[in-house]
Amino acid sequence: MNTWKMDRMDISPTSQVEPKPRAYVMGITGSPYLCDKAKEILKVADIIVGWQASISIVESLILDKMIFIQDPTQYREILKTATRYAKLHNQNIVLLVLDDPLVYSVPVQYFQETFEDFTLDFVPCSSRFQLAAAAAGVSLENTLMVVFSPDKNGGIDLDLLETNRTRMIQAFNQGSNVIISSDIEQSTEDIAEFLLSQKVDRTTQVLLCEELATPAEKLSWTTLGASASYNSHWNTIMVIPQKASQNEKVKSQIR
Amino acid sequence: MNTWKMDRMDISPTSQVEPKPRAYVMGITGSPYLCDKAKEILKVADIIVGWQASISIVESLILDKMIFIQDPTQYREILKTATRYAKLHNQNIVLLVLDDPLVYSVPVQYFQETFEDFTLDFVPCSSRFQLAAAAAGVSLENTLMVVFSPDKNGGIDLDLLETNRTRMIQAFNQGSNVIISSDIEQSTEDIAEFLLSQKVDRTTQVLLCEELATPAEKLSWTTLGASASYNSHWNTIMVIPQKASQNEKVKSQIR
Known part of the structure; x- marks a missing residue:
């Protein structure tokens, strides 16, 4: 090979x-x-x-x-x-x-x-986290970065999944922004579904950064609710900024 | 001007x-x-x-x-x-x-x-945090990044000082690496003295990264005890990796 x-x-x-x-x-x-x-x-x-x-x-x-x-x-x-x-x-x-x-x-x-x-x-x-933070206009200082990755055999790492889900919802509920690197094992659809099940508001705005820094790069603001049924590229960074107000302001400035 | x-x-x-x-x-x-x-x-x-x-x-x-x-x-x-x-x-x-x-x-x-x-x-x-992490060979995933900066009038921001000191000692005691951006108001000497006063071991190894990415860049491994009396450049990033063993291994590889 x-x-x-x-x-x-x-x-x-x-x-x-x-x-x-x-x-x-x-x-x-x-x-x-x-x-x-x-x-x-x-x-x-x-x-x-x-x-x-x-x-x-x-x-x-x-x-x-x-x-x-x-x-x-x-x-x-x-x-x-x-x-x-x-x-x-x-x-x-x-x-x-x-x-x-x-x-x-x-x-x-x-x-x-x-x-x-x-x-x-x-x-x-x-890093892609910095590019995503730059695109969304959120500081990494009050942000939890979450990386989903497969286990050694390429399957779902259940321990990591549980740990990351707990960290993610705790950080968001405590007022931090969350930036998540999805993977084949845990798509942005899966992530959105989990957050909705934890009572995060469906109208929360999220930025989906698909294939960042490649010629196919695609940035889209959408809602958490909508992203639960959007089939994004496996290499997607999802940004969930804390404040809808800040988000709205930034949205208008996105290229 | x-x-x-x-x-x-x-x-x-x-x-x-x-x-x-x-x-x-x-x-x-x-x-x-x-x-x-x-x-x-x-x-x-x-x-x-x-x-x-x-x-x-x-x-x-x-x-x-x-x-x-x-x-x-x-x-x-x-x-x-x-x-x-x-x-x-x-x-x-x-x-x-x-x-x-x-x-x-x-x-x-x-x-x-x-x-x-x-x-x-x-x-x-x-960022300088990434350069410091690269030089020390520590992952930013389990690392607290701390930035000391002056208040609006260029003086010591006492609220920030207190917050940062608390976050710093808590994170280190909980097993995280700590990477700190010093400033004129809070030098690496001040930081080391504070950590020693909080019973962090004097022999803990630290990497001082002075004037990173400039022609005057100087990287030195030393102990927390020694750094309390070393007058570093105000633009210094201090890395305190968690495990002495990892630290020792990395030390031999530093350029």
């Missing part, structure tokens, strides 16, 4: 004297949000690993690199293969992740263990 | 048919973290407002713009002057802020009121 470029295979190990090669876990939200630091690192990288969605974003910058493309069925194995290859050849490796790696819910320890034979750096980016 | 460029003063209002000119509140952490979207917006902007520190970061990109430089004694007045000028001439205006505007503690309403005659957009950036 991985489509690395064979013409790089015969390049001998680099002659760097550094005891360990470098590994970068780099956040990628979308090409408009790519920063100069990320571009510089990609320039000196030897090996790039990531899902097709993130590879596509930086494609023009990594034409001369060895690329390992992750897929849903074996993304961990592909990362391991790439890491082993980088270690063997003493090469620098970049793992692209589809959000700031320190914001998204993959445990930091996972990255630290994966790259234990490397000097590890994290490269932050504007 | 504002040094706008007089050669722009005689340019007639733009002929755009849009009913309102555009205003952008743009986060700027440092030149390595400037993204393409921010550069594109700066290109089409007419007027730029910001502190010298943020103006310097984008200086080469705004040579042909009218620039209003804010200073500590009258930054609100200078912003008002720039905004009035932009409205009068129907021009696009960019306010540079030294962190993601949706993360830092200026209320969103302040920006919305300031730019009520404009179509307002927020432009996020990697």
